[in-house]
Amino acid sequence: MLRRSIVRVSQVKPNLLTGICKPVLNTKNIITIINSSRSYSTKLSNYEVPVEAKYDNIQDYGSYKHNIFTHRLPESSASQSPPLVALHARLNLPSSYSLSTLSQALNLNRYDDGLANNFGLNVLGKNMLSYYVNEWLLIRYPRLPMPVHNVAVNALMGPQVMYEIGKQWGIEVDKSSKLDKFLSQESQFLKYGRLRFIEEESKYPDKPAETGIYELTNEEVKSLDKQNSTFISEEVNAYSSAVIAIIGGLYTHAGEEATKEFINNHILSRKLPLENMFEFSQPTRELVRLCDKLQFEDPIDIRLIAETGRLSAHAIYVAGVFCGVEKLGEGVGSSLAEARTRAVINSLMGYYLYSPIDNEGNEVKLPSDEEYKFDGIIGPGDIAI
Amino acid sequence: MSGSIRQLARPEKAFNMSGLRNGSGMTYVPMRTIYLHKGSRVAGLKRDPEEVFLSNKGYKYGISEDNLKYIKGFLQDKYRISDELILQVLTHKSFGNGIKPYNEKLSAMGAKLLNLFFAKYVVNKPSSNELVINGKNLDVLGSPIARELCGKTSMGVFAKNNQLNSVMFWKPNTKNIGFASSGELTISAQVMYALVGAITFSYGKRVAEQFIEEKILQGNGNDTNSNKLETIAQVVVESATARKKSKNQQRAE
Numbered sequence: 001m002l003r004r005s006i007v008r009v010s011q012v013k014p015n016l017l018t019g020i021c022k023p024v025l026n027t028k029n030i031i032t033i034i035n036s037s038r039s040y041s042t043k044l045s046n047y048e049v050p051v052e053a054k055y056d057n058i059q060d061y062g063s064y065k066h067n068i069f070t071h072r073l074p075e076s077s078a079s080q081s082p083p084l085v086a087l088h089a090r091l092n093l094p095s096s097y098s099l100s101t102l103s104q105a106l107n108l109n110r111y112d113d114g115l116a117n118n119f120g121l122n123v124l125g126k127n128m129l130s131y132y133v134n135e136w137l138l139i140r141y142p143r144l145p146m147p148v149h150n151v152a153v154n155a156l157m158g159p160q161v162m163y164e165i166g167k168q169w170g171i172e173v174d175k176s177s178k179l180d181k182f183l184s185q186e187s188q189f190l191k192y193g194r195l196r197f198i199e200e201e202s203k204y205p206d207k208p209a210e211t212g213i214y215e216l217t218n219e220e221v222k223s224l225d226k227q228n229s230t231f232i233s234e235e236v237n238a239y240s241s242a243v244i245a246i247i248g249g250l251y252t253h254a255g256e257e258a259t260k261e262f263i264n265n266h267i268l269s270r271k272l273p274l275e276n277m278f279e280f281s282q283p284t285r286e287l288v289r290l291c292d293k294l295q296f297e298d299p300i301d302i303r304l305i306a307e308t309g310r311l312s313a314h315a316i317y318v319a320g321v322f323c324g325v326e327k328l329g330e331g332v333g334s335s336l337a338e339a340r341t342r343a344v345i346n347s348l349m350g351y352y353l354y355s356p357i358d359n360e361g362n363e364v365k366l367p368s369d370e371e372y373k374f375d376g377i378i379g380p381g382d383i384a385i
Numbered sequence: 386m387s388g389s390i391r392q393l394a395r396p397e398k399a400f401n402m403s404g405l406r407n408g409s410g411m412t413y414v415p416m417r418t419i420y421l422h423k424g425s426r427v428a429g430l431k432r433d434p435e436e437v438f439l440s441n442k443g444y445k446y447g448i449s450e451d452n453l454k455y456i457k458g459f460l461q462d463k464y465r466i467s468d469e470l471i472l473q474v475l476t477h478k479s480f481g482n483g484i485k486p487y488n489e490k491l492s493a494m495g496a497k498l499l500n501l502f503f504a505k506y507v508v509n510k511p512s513s514n515e516l517v518i519n520g521k522n523l524d525v526l527g528s529p530i531a532r533e534l535c536g537k538t539s540m541g542v543f544a545k546n547n548q549l550n551s552v553m554f555w556k557p558n559t560k561n562i563g564f565a566s567s568g569e570l571t572i573s574a575q576v577m578y579a580l581v582g583a584i585t586f587s588y589g590k591r592v593a594e595q596f597i598e599e600k601i602l603q604g605n606g607n608d609t610n611s612n613k614l615e616t617i618a619q620v621v622v623e624s625a626t627a628r629k630k631s632k633n634q635q636r637a638e
Contacts, residue, residue, distance in 0.1 A: 062512030120523025372589030
């Protein structure tokens with residue numbers, strides 16, 4: 001039995017990101033998400049015991065073999081699983097992508113009837129995804145501050161988002177026990193196309209579930225964020241692991257170019273609300289330090305550009321931030337202070353959200369593109385305030 | 386307390402006030418006087434850049450042959466990158482309170498590419514494992530050696546053995562002087578990641594992978610084994626395993 005600790009919190013539900021990813025609005029959340037992505041990177045799957053492998057020679061990478069006796073699902077069995085064939089067709093995977101690999105990507109159990117699990121596929125997929133997502137962000141948004149960059153990575157490939165994608169792909173969880181399957185005369189092939197992460201023994205609960213109480217597993221307790229009472233549930237982790245493993249499987253069968261295209265189509269094409277990920281605590285000070293770092297000669301000057309009149313019913317002010325004769329930003333507010341702050345934030349956002357374009361006005365090429373030529377800029381690093 | 390007073394004038398920006406006084410030809414040069422403080426930090430005083438922008442080993446920050454020669458020698462003409470970029474590769478966030486361009490974004494790119502490169506490198510070796518998928522042995526992923534190939538320790542040691550970390554601009558945050566305990570190992574590793582990142586930015590992914598293969602895996606044409614990444618990673622992994630074993634034995638006794 002899994003050792004479980006009980007946390008009694010009313011309405012504990014994972015705070016799922018719906019539809020397009022909409023990650024954070026305040027610093028508290030930024031910290032949460034950064035933390036969760038860190039713990040995620042160290043955890044490769046839901047194994048409590050790390051996987052061990054034996055090898056002939058430490059540098060003979062071909063000789064490594066896991067210490068658990070597993071086999072791959074025969075292609076003939078995999079092709080008889082309707083959900084598996086449907087998933088393959090739905091994702092428009094190339095015919096070279098074998099159904100048995102797809103089935104393996106959906107298996108997280110350490111030992112599931114002796115079938116190989118998705119550990120390796122997941123590691124491979126994570127490396128692929130991590131490179132292409134980071135490359136895209138580093139080239140397209142070179143000046144993002146590192147905390148925002150990390151949140152953006154998480155918003156593109158974090159567990160919650162991967163879970164959403166897995167759901168949209170129509171992956172289902174294999175919840176029923178062997179006994180249930182036998183009693184309902186379910187075909188044995190169905191489970192090969194389902195997400196398998198619940199161990200057989202956990203499928204027979206020793207006591208009925210109480211309403212209002214959600215029992216967290218050890219892994220879930222680790223991911224618990226006490227401030228917002230959110231956590232990454234096992235199911236979210238499992239979906240995320242499977243989606244990433246499917247990407248890894250694509251590399252093994254169809255190569256890197258196809259994987260890159262798949263990541264472009266499914267991950268990088270999603271809308272990323274970067275402007276919502278910022279929160280400034282001391283914007284003016286930050287701007288002054290930034291101009292110092294950029295070695296601007298003239299001092300920063302915030303000036304009033306226009307106003308409706310102090311005695312008008314609802315006074316509106318327009319403030320501008322200037323550095324010498326250059327105007328950096330403009331802001332509108334109902335008080336002088338508001339207009340000033342908005343102007344400063346406007347100029348900071350203008351700097352941070354800059355995205356380079358080439359001579360013809362197109363987006364610059366990525367290092368992994370054909371005929372790459374460096375057109376953009378390299379982020380000089382954040383400023384300390 | 387010692388310091389210096391400098392007058393900052395910008396004659397190139399001097400403007401003629403003839404608009405105010407018709408044709409008088411009076412020139413107004415804006416001037417400000419700044420006291421640059423030397424020695425320990427005093428709140429509110431601007432410190433002298435001459436003193437602040439010195440590395441912990443006494444190298445003066447800037448583009449100079451002395452600062453860049455190790456990296457230039459390693460890259461040679463084939464992977465030449467601009468001098469400004471080399472300086473950014475060598476500069477860590479901790480230097481001068483992050484006011485100079487530093488290598489955080491470069492190392493983010495390099496670290497991800499190294500992870501990807503070595504994952505592909507280890508799985509594509511010929512294998513007799515019956516669990517291979519399309520000839521790729523995935524069981525090696527997650528093993529200590531596969532992790533350590535692009536790990537912090539072996540990258541830091543690689544940088545040291547190849548003298549790439551001879552000049553680095555960073556600020557130690559401890560009084561320790563050991564290679565690992567002072568944090569120099571981590572900073573050296575980050576310089577390595579940043580170097581790979583700089584090649585990726587300048588020449589693209591394919592050339593960067595070629596660079597990893599040629600310069601890092603094959604050890605820069607040197608025959609000495611201590612310069613090769615795989616040998617370093619093996620030593621790191623084996624010594625870590627030995628340490629773990631002896632600890633377990635002690636515990637058992």
